[in-house]
Amino acid sequence: MLNVTPLNQPESLSKMAYNAIRRSILSGDIKIDEIYYEVHIAKNLGISRTPVREALLELSSQGLISLLPRKGFIVKTFSRKDIEEIFEIRSAIELATVEKISQTSSLLEFNTLDDILTSQCRAAADKAHSKFVKLDRSFHVALGKLTNNSRIEIIMQNIRDFMHLMGLHAVELRGRMDAVVNEHKMLLHAVRQGMIMESRVLMNYHLQQSRNAVLQTYVTPSSHSKA
Amino acid sequence: MLNVTPLNQPESLSKMAYNAIRRSILSGDIKIDEIYYEVHIAKNLGISRTPVREALLELSSQGLISLLPRKGFIVKTFSRKDIEEIFEIRSAIELATVEKISQTSSLLEFNTLDDILTSQCRAAADKAHSKFVKLDRSFHVALGKLTNNSRIEIIMQNIRDFMHLMGLHAVELRGRMDAVVNEHKMLLHAVRQGMIMESRVLMNYHLQQSRNAVLQTYVTPSSHSKA
Incomplete structure (x- = not known):
């Protein structure tokens, strides 16, 4: 058996998605008060929905976005x-x-x-x-x-x-x-x-x-x- | 197929080991400046070494213990x-x-x-x-x-x-x-x-x-x- 580590591509894609989405939020390209959808983000990034989903969960757990029904999300506004x-x-x-x-x-x-x-x-x-x-x-x-x-x-x-x-x-x-x-x-x-x-x-x-x-x-x- | 979630026993055992070891550290039963070994802790707790190993990694990542060669550890002292x-x-x-x-x-x-x-x-x-x-x-x-x-x-x-x-x-x-x-x-x-x-x-x-x-x-x- 070859002694190589699996490439584990999905993880790396979700990390890339995470970085891209976070960057867009912090630059203001992804706007407050507007709803975005997993499917559109995936299309935009040219990747499948699974890594996008993972990235969104990560951003949500950090408190940067709120997840909405039907796989949408908005940037967190502050009370x-x-x-x-x-x-x-x-x-x-x-x-x-x-x-x-x-x-x-x-x-x-x-x-x-x-x-x-x-x-x-x-x-x-x-x-x-x-x-x-x-x-x-x-x-x-x-x-x-x-x-x-x-x-x-x-x-x-x-x-x-x-x-x-x-x-x-x-x-x-x-x-x-x-x-x-x-x-x-x-x-x-x-x-x-x-x-x-x-x-x-x-x-x-x-x-x-x-x-x-x-x-x-x-x-x-x-x-x-x-x- | 039965719709049941696997019991995932190893995780729960490592959590139990984590709690038991942490408690002993905080109570002072596990002493500063003394080396303890994974194998003895496992024997003491009556469980296998894998969950103990996981618990020790967790405690180490929190900065409570330092891992030593040959699967030993000591409670972190403070500089x-x-x-x-x-x-x-x-x-x-x-x-x-x-x-x-x-x-x-x-x-x-x-x-x-x-x-x-x-x-x-x-x-x-x-x-x-x-x-x-x-x-x-x-x-x-x-x-x-x-x-x-x-x-x-x-x-x-x-x-x-x-x-x-x-x-x-x-x-x-x-x-x-x-x-x-x-x-x-x-x-x-x-x-x-x-x-x-x-x-x-x-x-x-x-x-x-x-x-x-x-x-x-x-x-x-x-x-x-x-x-």
């Missing part, structure tokens, strides 16, 4: 409670993050954060919303990495897709991208200078502003009871 | 870095927790916490270390539940076994159990009275003291470079 929960976690973790890294800032390397900030400036000028949100997420995850606490990094990674989706529409609010760039700049300055309390205050302000932008986007006045 | 990481997470999450719940304390139900505290008093008087640590974990997880933030609860649940293992030896330090009961009492009083800053300060003090006790237990002066 007021979802938004408040995510921002509570972010606030707990990210205030502790800037507090810690501003204490050790003289030993740290901020090049990655500088580069991200420069690209964010450009994306804001170009009104490249999707690119901007991607960079925004990278900025916060890169801050988390500087803590050198693998468990903080994991929590930040676990909520990164939610941060992204929530930001996707919030940055379309007039002036929000420029404001974010400004908030990031001030924050990074404070952290780098080792200004511990200022870093906490600025991060808190930034998260409050982001939370308000997200709530304004997702929770319309008439749907306040949605949560 | 200074592990301890600092876990306490950083706890501090970020639990300070935010008491801050939030002291803001809404008049609307909350503290019966569970009162009951746990009463039992902790008794366990301390009886010098029932293992029981005490179990109650300690319950106290902190119950505080997390009061935030009504499912994501905070999940983070607390995810680190509960580490909290438990770290506490298991720390509470054997002379006087530590009485001190913990006292710290919990003061903390609960402040939270209940809606004293926001006091709650943060008391939680911070409690976690600092616990962290020091754990470091004293796990990191001997000569092993400071272990991290």
